[in-house]
Amino acid sequence: MIRVSPPLSSAGRPVRVHGLEDARAALEAAAAHGVPAVLVGPPGGGALWLLRMAEAARAAVPGGGCIVVHDCGDRAGEALGALAAGATHVLFTGLQGVAEQLAAIAAGGGAVVLRDLPSPCGPVRPGPRSARVQP
Template structure:
């Protein structure tokens, strides 16, 4: 998987649904990135809810595990298809092999993401972000 050019960082279902509404209005796929604080099952639940409520939007959910290899391995075992790991390269190589065994992808970098936390009109912010010229 090529890292997406316009990811959106989410902190809950409201962020994800705002991003999905924006992507749907623009006819674009959507990459949602979540920190590990919610966990793999939380992110899988968010992605499933978005797919149910916005069935026309292609959603890629990425769990950002930072440099926590154990969390990345647990996320892969839980069924996360795209995991971000920013730890040591030698660990990333081993995790990438584990990911491949699960039919998943390990990313080691992402471009900057929009973080809609604290933005009053999240959908408008997401729409502007997704439709920007360098998207």
């Protein structure tokens, strides 16, 4: 069974991040609203890179929580690699049967496979009074 993790439903809008500055800004904006940030890496971005970047962002933003989503597109091998690297949320848009197999593997390690996600917005950019979200 493929499930969407309950914490994702109470989190902020997904934000596509391309570096530490993006991740920190997203955590700061989400923390200001009392919700965890949802950081989505670039399609095909490395799982270890994304996980380490999120770790650094959490360290830089006290009280800033986040959910990290590795966007694997339809690449099952990448999804397996992300799970092996420790990803807890993997977005997989490939074939349903493959997604079910990935979900079974993910569940064994406490991770989830997401089939869809609200469209991630662009990086968060701080404005003069509050954080603005770029389309």
